[in-house]
Amino acid sequence: MAILKVIEVLSSSEVSWEAATREAVAQAAKSLKNIRSVYVQDQSAVVKDGQVSEFRVNLKITFELE
Template structure:
């Protein structure tokens, strides 16, 4: 029987929400092993002078405990 744990991670990108998600998973995988899935809980963006300058995501990462 596997035991799973969920952590919450925030990430941002100047490119897209998808890029912010990929960056979060890549960074988390350096210290968290056995990542099984990621759930995008929330998305937002920063706007300056009428233009989107940063995409932000709030993620839940699920991984298996050893």
């Protein structure tokens, strides 16, 4: 039987929500093994001078414990 754990992480990107998600998973993978899935819980953006300047995501990352 597998035991899974879920952690919540925040990430941002100047490019897109997808880039922010990929960066969060890449960073988490440096210290977590067996990442199984990622759930995008929330998305938001920062607006400066009438332009979107930053994309933000709130993610839940699921990984298997050894």
